[in-house]
Amino acid sequence: VTGTTAPAGPAELSALQAALSAEHAAVYGYGVVGAHLTGAALAAATGDWIAHQVARDRLEAKLRSAGAQPVAAAVAYRLPHPVHGPAQAKSLAVILEDRVSAAYLGLVALPGAAIRAFGAREVIAAAIRAAAWRGTTVAFPGLPAGALAPRVASRERREPG
Amino acid sequence: VPADQTRRAVLAATAASLPLLALSGCKGVGALATPPRPAPDVAVLKAAIAAEEVMIARYDAVITRSARLAGSLRPLRAEHQSHLVQLRSRLIVPPGSAAASPSPSSSRSGRAPAGPGREPAGAAAAISYLQAAERHATSALLHQLIAVSPSLAQLMASVAASEATHVAALSAAGGTGLP
16 A cells, blocks of 8 residues: 555466465464463464564555456465374464565565565564464575575585585 | 476576576577576575675684583574575576686675674673673664665565564673663
């Protein structure tokens, strides 16, 4: 709603819809996460749950203002693994945030400056939430491991690591 | 003629897999007098690489001084090393061009404006010194990624996100707890 003056192209709409799908999944998933936590962890999950609802609403508004119909949330989502206790709940939160980071990285690949900046800020927000649940940081939030493979072996094999 | 075909195949493969080289080398690789001008990505990449090198030097300075902090800082330093390796792997420029070899002056000029100055004494001061550097690096990357190619922008956004998470990790390392 704010800042974007250029009309959204199909690539932008599709990336926004992908981010919205990830936010829908996160809103659903944090409901499961929170159900298995208590105390400070529950408070943190509730805060993140609200953050994803706000992000979802913002994406829906962006899509509507671009004349597109926002994708709807699914009635239920298949969880990546069973969640029966706090450790599994925290692990689910990490997975949800990683998927949200990856979806917002899709916006960073678009040509528009405003949408790129918006995507990058959301990648950072998701990475910070993921790091809090994971308990450690990672070098490349949101990027699949395959994206980091050397492109030209002859040249990059010399690099350490 | 087979040699020529091989060469053409190499050039075609290079152009397909290396957008940086394809952009900066479009004036012709054979022009000896005028090396191709580096693409915009190259200037941004070199700045980002210089910033990571300075960040690693800052971590090294604190790790050397503080045995108490060293254990929790080393994993963060290792992530910066991974950032550096990935950024360097994107810096592929035609041999012989001015951008091919990093000049000492350019890396030194990258050192001057990049955030806080001398590393401070004391664990708490060292932690806030590194946190300020991480915040500075994050906002610099957010600024720089606007103008670069899509795949480099994604790498820089991911690096910026990693550096943003280091701020809270540094608080934990300093024993001040998560903010």
